[in-house]
Amino acid sequence: MGTHNHHHDYNFSEQYTFAGTAKIVSLVAIVLGVAAVGYGLYTGDTMRTFANLLLMGYYFACVCAAGAFFIALQMVTQSGWSAGLIRIPQAMASVLPIASVILLIIAAGGIYTHTLYHHWTDPTLFDPEHANYDKLVAGKAAFLNIPGFFIRQILFMGCYSIFAFVLAKLSYKEDLAGGLGSYKQSFKLSAIFLVIFGFTTPIWSFDTIMSLEAHWFSTMFGWYNFAAMWVSGISVIVVILILLKKAGYMAWVNENHLHDLGKLMFGFSIFWTYVWFAQFMLIWYSNIPEETVYFYKRWEPEYKPWFWLSIVINFLAPLLLLVDRDAKRKQNMMLFVAILLLCGHWLDYYIMIMPGTVETDRGFGLLEIGTAIGFAGLFTFLVMNKISKHALAPKHHPFLDESLNHQI
């Protein structure tokens, strides 16, 4: 009988050093972000500032949550291919507690300054005697009230954070202890996490984003947001992976792993379009005023070009650029498409948030770009710092060998 002779000279204990340019750039980006937010508040553009903070705070939390979802999904499906690169989503998941706290502060600040969620937080809306009484919003009061909002936010994000933190921790523990204990425990926790995550993320997005326009509702909205979250999460993994590889790390991850990530990016961009279109077409077809108001606002001249640009970047670009097999195996192409999709989903969130907050006073300038750069810097700083704390490969992962021999 033959023997398996696979020799690997990889150093699985290698660690990333977070220093030099990467660290300086991310810190400068954070300073720029703080300056942009300070500038926005100083010039009295409070609503636009908070809308941007919500956009990036939600985007940040979503990408970290996608990291947690990624590790749980790989565990539950017993996937081997991803074992070699699992440290990247683990680092993203480890940052989720911080991202959750930031999003909570932004939401609280937005409610306190009456710039976010003002369609349902004003108490006079619920008073039948008052001139502001709004029958539709009052009917939603059992769900859409300030204590309920915060209880759900804390409950959901707290729960995701605990699971994300524990799943990453178990894998780090496995490096030291070895054995199958960590793996078996992670499998069980992941299965529980996925059920909770699947049922609560739609509600999380209803609260955080859909309630900005409290009169409007769509049952597709949760899945639409989940698709955006998942595509942007995968894109972030791709960007970090390729930059690490270009810096000479993670030699064991090759074009086969990149190909799989490319398929996920491609497939879930199509899925995003599917959900986006399902929401759009039903509303367009039935033509009920309380539903069409959402798209009516987005077809006003100040939003319409951006509305269509979002479809071009998030659907047509990945469709045409990644459909070819070889494209998914090329680092530079994948890096380009991943960055493009990250910009595209910023625009996607922009189209979701701005018409419900700043409405026709739309802006795109220092405030938008500065806030985005600031959060990107914060994310880079926290995630790369986390990555540098542990070995880049889970050396005792039971499927690590499968990942090394992965071929598609």
Add this chain to the structure above:
Amino acid sequence: MSNTKYILGSFADPDDLMHGIDKLQANNISIYDCYTPMPIHGIEAKLGVKPSRLPIAAFCFGALGTTLGFSLLYYTMAYDWPMNIGGKPSLPLPNFVPVTFEVTILLCALGMVATFFYRNHLFPGRAPRVMDLRATDDRFIIAIDAKENTDHALVDSLLKEAGAVEVKYNERKYVSYE
């Protein structure tokens, strides 16, 4: 000159088969094909098998589906008998997307299956062409064209060295017709 058409090296283990391919190639013996009961990673690259052209067929059938689906909708909904449904234009493009998409997927899938069957001669009532019956069960086969590679003794010894459990000299290409 013998009547041997093909020499078949029969292996019990996929790693031995891969080893056998290396040995034959190192001695400049061309391999006709390999037959294995399961996919083996890396065998296509080793044998220099060209990527399948099935995706091209898939694209063509998909494009045909898009055209047919859209034409049907256009003819019935906008050209032959335009109807006012909910005040929408008689050419309501967003409405056409689901049906056009579904017909695209349907023709793409059926077309790919048909192309695959046609290319592999898999028709109802057709006996499949198999060079060694156990290649669909528990044996890994390397087939060598005996007319092209005349040094049969060398082939035999290389296959056995690599760990072939059996070397067959077949006078006909396919054994599955009887």
